[in-house]
Structures are given as structure tokens and as C-alpha cells.
Amino acid sequence: MEKRDIELVRALQNEEIFLTERPFHEAARLLGWTVEEVLGRVRCLKEAGVIRRFGAALTPRNAGFKSNSMIVWDVEDLRAEEAGSLMSEHPRVSHCYIRPRFEGFPFNIYTMVHGSSPEDLARIVDELAQLASSSSYRALHSLREFKKSSPVYYPKALEPENV
Amino acid sequence: MHTTIDGLDALILNRIQGDFPISEDPYEDIGRALGVSGEEVLRRVRRFVEGGVVRKVGPFFDARKMRYLSTLCALAVPEEKLESVAALISSYPEVTHNYLRAGTPNLWFTIIAESKEAIQKIIGEIEEKSAQGPVRELPAKKMFKVKVDLKVGE
Numbered sequence: 001m002e003k004r005d006i007e008l009v010r011a012l013q014n015e016e017i018f019l020t021e022r023p024f025h026e027a028a029r030l031l032g033w034t035v036e037e038v039l040g041r042v043r044c045l046k047e048a049g050v051i052r053r054f055g056a057a058l059t060p061r062n063a064g065f066k067s068n069s070m071i072v073w074d075v076e077d078l079r080a081e082e083a084g085s086l087m088s089e090h091p092r093v094s095h096c097y098i099r100p101r102f103e104g105f106p107f108n109i110y111t112m113v114h115g116s117s118p119e120d121l122a123r124i125v126d127e128l129a130q131l132a133s134s135s136s137y138r139a140l141h142s143l144r145e146f147k148k149s150s151p152v153y154y155p156k157a158l159e160p161e162n163v
Numbered sequence: 164m165h166t167t168i169d170g171l172d173a174l175i176l177n178r179i180q181g182d183f184p185i186s187e188d189p190y191e192d193i194g195r196a197l198g199v200s201g202e203e204v205l206r207r208v209r210r211f212v213e214g215g216v217v218r219k220v221g222p223f224f225d226a227r228k229m230r231y232l233s234t235l236c237a238l239a240v241p242e243e244k245l246e247s248v249a250a251l252i253s254s255y256p257e258v259t260h261n262y263l264r265a266g267t268p269n270l271w272f273t274i275i276a277e278s279k280e281a282i283q284k285i286i287g288e289i290e291e292k293s294a295q296g297p298v299r300e301l302p303a304k305k306m307f308k309v310k311v312d313l314k315v316g317e
Contacts, residue, residue, distance in 0.1 A: 001229065001230065009224070009229070012221060012222050013221070015219055015220070015221055017221075018183075018220040018221045019205070019208065019209050019212060019220065020205075021188070021190060021201070021202075021205060022187060022188060022189075023189065024185070024186070024187060024189075025187065035187060039185060039186065039187070042185050042222075043185055045222075046185065048228070049225055049228055050224060050225055050228045050229060051222045051223065051224055051225070052223055052224065052225040052228075053181060053222075053223040054182075054183045054185060054221070054222050054223070055179050055180050055181050055182060055183040055220065055223075056176065056179040056180050056183065056208075056211070056217045056219070056220045057180075057217065057218045057219045057220075057223070058176065058180065058216060058217055058218065058313055058315070059215050059216060059217070059218045060313060062214065062215045062216045063168070063176065063216050063217075063313065063315050064168065064315055064316070065313060070264065070271075080305075081305065084305065084307050085307055087307075088307035088308065088309045091313075091314065092313070093309060094309060094313070095309060096306075096307040096309055097235075097303040097304075097305065097306050097307070098303065098304045098305040099235065099301040099302070099303055099304060100301055100302075100304065102299055102301070104267075105268075110235070114313055138266065139265070140264040140265055140266055140271070141264065141265045142262045142263065142264050143262075143263045143264060143265060143269075144262065144263035145261075145262055146249040146250075146252070146253050146261040146262065146263065146272075147252075147253040147258060147259070147260060147261035147272075148218075148259070148260055148261075149259050149260075150219060150259065151224075151226065151231070151233075151257075151259050151275045152256060153224060153229050153231065155256070
């Protein structure tokens with residue numbers, strides 16, 4: 001990434017600015033750029049997919065989704081791409097990945113699924129099982145959250161010019 | 164924290180999840196579309212953040228396009244070691260998620276760093292300090308694009 005983009009990424013990681021009236025003006029002030037420069041570059045990064053989404057992340061539990069689970073699926077390798085693609089289109093699936101299986105753990109597709117109640121979650125899992133054409137799955141309910149944070153990209157301290 | 168979500172809240176939440184305006188006055192723009200003032204929208208968004216309904220407003224970067232690598236890791240940890248091992252793992256800024264889950268392995272965490280070597284170094288340190296055997300490394304072979312859009316108030 002270019003130096004200017006790294007500076008922009010750093011400025012945009014100040015989450016407080018998005019709780020002010022004019023966030024991109026705030027970013028411009030931090031950077032010493034014009035707001036037009038900030039908006040232009042942010043749109044470019046979004047267009048290029050470097051910013052994959054601009055918006056709010058919910059805490060599902062507090063937004064009415066009381067039953068959330070990581071459901072892992074065992075789908076035949078040849079069919080995994082198709083199954084993953086179908087499941088990722090389900091509106092209650094927020095993450096969907098193919099990952100390697102390992103000894104004693106035959107599951108190769110990982111989904112994060114959000115339901116409003118245990119019954120709702122069970123219904124969604126049934127729908128996904130049909131989409132994946134697989135009834136071999138395991139629900140890895142989270143029992144405790146030790147950490148949940150956003151990654152920090154290009155932390156200043158690690159940059160050579162600041163060492 | 165318990166927060167009641169009304170009809171306007173749901174409209175705002177559904178609007179800002181995937182499509183925060185990249186403009187000079189984003190809150191005014193959202194307000195105009197919903198028939199309320201920009202101040203009202205911002206006031207409610209601040210309340211969502213304070214109440215824990217919204218975890219973050221801002222950009223979500225594609226780690227790979229930022230030249231970062233990430234991986235999911237799993238480790239089996241016995242009950243009596245759980246606190247100390249979980250604390251050790253969470254202490255790394257590169258670890259962004261760390262959960263106790265049902266079944267074996269039971270501790271699931273993600274690492275995001277600038278290189279394969281940086282990830283390996285962290286895994287090596289965790290293996291050495293926790294002495295719980297090898298960490299299972301489960302990098303995504305394929306990541307499906309999801310449109311994160313949990314419809315609130317359905």
C-alpha cells in the first residue's frame with residue numbers, strides 16, 4: 001500500500017470520528033487533507049475492495065439475535081464450493097469459509113449463523129442442511145467470549161519511520 | 164445492556180449496516196432518506212454504540228487486499244488451564260477473536276498479521292508457553308462473500 005493510503009487507513013481506524021456529525025471532515029482534519037481528497041480516496045479503496053464494507057457491525061446478541069452459533073459442516077470435497085456458495089447467500093449467515101479438515105474433525109465448511117431464538121436457529125440450520133445437502137454438522141456454541149476486537153492495520157509503532 | 168429497538172431504530176440499523184454514505188454529511192443523508200433529521204440519526208447511532216447494539220461504525224477492510232494474512236486456530240485446553248491459556252492467547256494484539264466453544268478442541272481464536280512468519284512466531288510462542296500440544300491451524304481455503312445484513316426488527 002502507498003504511504004498516503006496507509007495514513008488514510010490509520011485515520012479511518014479512529015472509530016470515534018464516525019460518531020461525529022461529519023466523520024470525513026474529521027478524518028480530513030486529522031490527515032491535513034481536503035475533505036474531497038478523503039472522500040475520493042475512500043471511494044477508490046471501496047471500489048477496489050480494500051474496504052469491503054463501510055457501515056455498522058452489530059453485536060447480534062444485543063440486536064435481537066439471541067441464538068448464535070458457529071456451525072461446521074462435513075461436505076464432500078467436490079461439492080464444498082457449491083454448498084458454501086449456497087449457504088453464504090442465506091440472510092442469517094454472516095461468515096462462510098472452507099477450511100481444512102483435521103484428525104477427529106471431519107468438518108470442512110464453517111458458518112456463523114444468527115437466530116432470534118433456539119427454535120429459529122434450529123430452523124435455519126435445517127434450511128442450511130438442505131442447501132448443503134448434508135446432515136453431518138456440529139454446532140460449536142460459544143460458551144465464553146475471551147476476546148472480540150477489530151484488527152488494527154498498520155499500527156504506528158511498527159512503522160520503520162517511527163522506530 | 165438491554166436496549167429497546169423501535170421502528171425507526173430498525174430502519175437506521177438496516178440502512179447503516181452495509182451502506183454508510185461516503186459523503187460530507189452522511190447522517191443528514193440517512194435522515195433525509197428516512198424522513199428525520201441528521202441529528203436524530205446520529206443521536207440514535209450514538210445510543211446504539213453506548214448500548215452495545217452496534218459494535219463499530221466505520222470501514223471493514225479486506226485483510227488480504229491490505230496484504231495481511233489471517234488464520235483460525237484451535238487448541239484443546241483442559242478446564243484447569245483454561246483461564247491462563249486464554250489470557251496468554253488474548254494478550255496478543257494480533258489475536259482478534261478468542262472463544263471457548265463446545266466440544267474438542269474447545270478454544271478457538273483468530274490471528275491476523277502481516278506475514279506467514281509473524282503468524283508462525285505467535286503460534287510457536289503460544290505452543291511453547293501453554294504446553295498444550297500443537298495448535299491446529301485452519302486457514303481459509305476459500306472465503307465466500309456474504310452480504311452482512313441481519314435484518315433487525317423482522
